[in-house]
Amino acid sequence: MRIITFFKKSIKILLDMLLPARCMLCGAIIDSSGALCADCFSKIHFIASPICEICGLPLELEENEKQMCARCIHKTPRFKRARAAMVYNDNSKNIVLGFKHADRTESAPVFARWLVRAGEDLLTDADIIIPVPLHYTRLFSRRYNQAALLAKEIAKELNGNNIKVCYNALTRNRRTASQGRFSKSERYKNVSGAFTVKNPKIIAGRSILLVDDVMTTGATFDECSRILLRNGAASVNVLALAKAIN
Ligand SMILES: [Zn+2]
Ligand SMILES: [Zn+2]
Numbered sequence: 001m002r003i004i005t006f007f008k009k010s011i012k013i014l015l016d017m018l019l020p021a022r023c024m025l026c027g028a029i030i031d032s033s034g035a036l037c038a039d040c041f042s043k044i045h046f047i048a049s050p051i052c053e054i055c056g057l058p059l060e061l062e063e064n065e066k067q068m069c070a071r072c073i074h075k076t077p078r079f080k081r082a083r084a085a086m087v088y089n090d091n092s093k094n095i096v097l098g099f100k101h102a103d104r105t106e107s108a109p110v111f112a113r114w115l116v117r118a119g120e121d122l123l124t125d126a127d128i129i130i131p132v133p134l135h136y137t138r139l140f141s142r143r144y145n146q147a148a149l150l151a152k153e154i155a156k157e158l159n160g161n162n163i164k165v166c167y168n169a170l171t172r173n174r175r176t177a178s179q180g181r182f183s184k185s186e187r188y189k190n191v192s193g194a195f196t197v198k199n200p201k202i203i204a205g206r207s208i209l210l211v212d213d214v215m216t217t218g219a220t221f222d223e224c225s226r227i228l229l230r231n232g233a234a235s236v237n238v239l240a241l242a243k244a245i246n
Pocket of ligand 2: 052053054055056057068069070071072073
C-alpha cells in the first residue's frame with residue numbers, strides 16, 4: 001500500500017513539474033494547482049457575515065436581533081445550522097460542475113480549505129463528518145462522490161482534530177431525479193424517503209456534520225437530517241461548498 005502511495009505521489013510531483021498549474025475556472029496558468037487566478041477569485045462571492053444564523057444565507061444587513069432569514073423564521077429546518085463557502089452563481093456553478101462531472105478532483109484540497117473556514121463553528125461541534133451519498137448507480141457512472149471527496153479533504157485539512165469521516169452510515173436507496181428541474185415543494189417530495197441509515201450505532205448520540213457540494217433549497221440536507229435524527233443522532237449541522245441564494 002505504501003509503495004502504491006509513494007508511486008502515486010511521485011507521479012503527481014512529476015506531472016506538476018511537467019504540466020503548469022491552471023486556474024480551475026478560466027484555464028490561465030497559475031502558481032498552485034487546483035486554485036483560481038486572481039481575476040477569477042474576484043468573481044467568486046465568498047459568504048461572510050451578516051448571515052442567517054440557521055441556514056447561512058447572506059443577509060442584507062443586521063436584519064433582526066436573532067439574525068434569521070424570513071424562510072427560517074417561517075419554518076425552522078431540521079438541521080441546526082448550515083454554512084456554505086460561496087454563493088452559487090454562474091462562476092461558482094462552473095467550478096462545481098467541473099468538480100462534479102469533469103474529473104477536476106485536484107481542486108478538492110482548495111475547496112476543503114474554503115469549507116473549513118466557512119464551517120469553523122460547526123467543525124468544533126462535530127464528532128463525525130458524513131458526505132451526502134450518491135445512489136450506487138450514479139456512483140458507478142460518475143466514478144466518485146464529490147461530497148465524499150470534500151469530506152475526506154476536510155478531515156485531512158483538520159488533521160489531528162479527531163473527526164472521522166463516515167462513508168457508509170447513510171445510503172441513498174433510490175436514484176432521485178436531479179433537484180434542478182423541480183420547484184421548492186417538489187424538491188422536498190423528490191427526496192422524501194430517499195435515504196436510509198445503514199449503521200445506527202455509528203451515529204447514536206453523535207453530533208453529525210453533513211457535507212455536500214451544493215445547497216439549493218436545503219431539501220436534501222433536511223431529509224438526511226430527519227433520518228439521522230430519527231435514528232439517534234444528537235444533532236446535525238450542514239456544510240456545503242456553494243449555496244443558492246434565491
Ligand atoms: Zn481564472
Ligand atoms: Zn435562514
